[in-house]
Amino acid sequence: MNAPAASPRADVLLWLVAIGFFMQTLDGTIVNTALPAMARSLSVSPLSMQSVVVAYALTMAMLIPASGWLADRFGTRRVFIAALLLFSLGSLLCAISPTLGALAASRVVQGMGGAMLLPVGRLAVLRAYPRERFLQAMNFVTIPGLIGPLIGPTVGGWLVETASWHWIFLINLPVGAIGCLATLRAMPDFRSTPGRFDLAGYLLLAGSMVAISLGLDGLSELGFRHGTVLLLVLLGLVALAAYWLRAARHPAPLFPLTLFKLPSFAVGLIGNLFSRIGSGSMPFLIPLLLQVTVGYTPLQAGLMMIPTAIAGMFVKRIATPLVMRYGYRRLLIFNTVAVGMVIASFSLSGPGTPVWLRVLQLACFGALNSMQFSAMNTLTLKDLEGPQASAGNGLLSMVMMLSMSLGVAAAGGLLTTFTHAVAGESADTPAAAFRYTFATMGCITAASTWVFWQLSQEASSRRAQRGAKAETEAGVSGSG
Structure with missing residues (x-):
């Protein structure tokens, strides 16, 4: 380097x-x-x-x-x-x-x-x-x-x-x-004179993220009743709506709503949020699956994650040519469904699964997931210019971390729910809970395909080349 x-x-x-x-x-x-x-x-x-x-x-x-x-x-x-x-x-x-x-x-x-x-x-x-x-x-x-x-x-x-x-x-x-x-x-101690920080808008946005995440996490670890969970999720949605209304009137909002007038940004950002929920849960679920149900040691479980990372790094080299050839809409519709199917396929994994098949499964997930991230990131950023580029990049970075938080919280809630549901009905309750959780997270990912269906095929193909370098120029390629 x-x-x-x-x-x-x-x-x-x-x-x-x-x-x-x-x-x-x-x-x-x-x-x-x-x-x-x-x-x-x-x-x-x-x-x-x-x-x-x-x-x-x-x-x-x-x-x-x-x-x-x-x-x-x-x-x-x-x-x-x-x-x-x-x-x-x-x-x-x-x-x-x-x-x-x-x-x-x-x-x-x-x-x-x-x-x-x-x-x-x-x-x-x-x-x-x-x-x-x-x-x-x-x-x-x-x-x-x-x-x-x-x-x-x-x-x-x-x-x-x-x-x-x-x-x-x-x-x-x-x-x-x-x-x-x-x-x-x-x-260097660079500094400037920033404008007034939109503290009220920031608190509304942060509060919505905390409330929704606590609601999902409350299903499992915190032991909240369903009424409390519903109330937290509703409060989160209300805070998000309040931020949206405030940003429409504020002269300098945290994230200007004019960003969403660009179809590529709107579709890319919403697609990032929903499709990453399933993939964001996988680094949490897979090591648990391997250690709790298969009997791997921590080191063996860690080594099994290497094919995922290597396949992801390799695919980044071919992501741009594939986007330029097939366009964002076609590629993302196919790839989102494929990612969901691979996530769901882990519901079939168990102690008897051959190691070579498990490695192949993890490598396929890593490759398809990396392709998904590269295409979604470039789609989101490719049409942003000037001051919009900074705000859009910041919002994308926030959504990437938020979706991982929501994915892990949702996976934890599903594991607990399915564990209680199958208790006494299955000889191996944890394995059954993992099977149902992987299947559900895969379906959630595949269902997010409807977001990318909203892209115009003509515009997607025509602008593919323009967006080829957007992700790297914005500096988010390394963060996935």
Whole structure:
């Protein structure tokens, strides 16, 4: 990985931002294979550990919209150091958490830091490098974002077996300390005079995300009654509607509604939200399936995730030619159904499934899922120009994290619901619960095809080439 030629100070900045992005993406996947070990240590069921993942993803989704304003107001150096300190503090709190509730709260602190690492770092690179070299610089920065998910599950499994689950968080402490020292030396303190932050709009948007996620999570781990769940979901929808009405009147809303006048953006963003719910649950469900029902060790479960990541990285090379040949509408309709079918196929996986078939199944999911992300991201961003590009990119980043949170919460709720439904009726209750959960998540993903059906075939084909580089230029390719 060769950094673009620049001053030594600028080179250190690129490495610093790249390491921050690596920490963020690594921690999003390293936890998954350790969940059963955490559950045993905390004396809870491994099927009720989704709050550990949801808390991190939901916090990141909530804070991403505010990260750019904070960097402009307080300076990139201060905010990046604060992000590293919060991430490190959250990691320490996670390692010493005595209960599941304390662990979930610590993940919130960790997510607060993680939410600002890439957006603030990307802003610093944007201002430190001229426009003609920004793309090369961002390509360098986003490569670790692909490596993190590749090694995260395996590293997590190895640490659980050789030491304990606490070390998946403790390894962040020395990296965070080195990062803080490097930030003081190399991070430019860019700042500007931002406009007034739409705090009321932000609170409405964040409140809607929290209420809906808590409602879904309340079905399982929190043990909410159905009336409470329904009330939370309704409150979330009301808050979202209130934000929409406010944004229509506000002179400078958090995310202007004019973005949705672009059909490609509207379809791409809504498609991202719904189709990612199923795929976002898979990094949570697969390691649990392999350890709880098949009997794999944490390390073996982590190693089984490698084919998914490798296949995903390979397909990114051919995604653009396929989009240019078939157009967004045709490709996304076919691929969304295919992703849903592969997710549902895991309902047929069990202890007797040959290893080669399981590896093939995981590789197919990784390839199709990567194709889905690449096509959806370019569709969403390809027609944005000027100030719209920044707002649209921020909204897409938020939706990506929100959909992962919703996917894990929904999968956890379904696991609990099906576990109670089949208790006493099946000789192997956990295996039956997993079968029904995978089948349901696959159907949810396939059903999201109706969103991409709204695309115009003619416009999709004509603009495919224009959108080929949009994802990379916007700097989101590394985050999936």
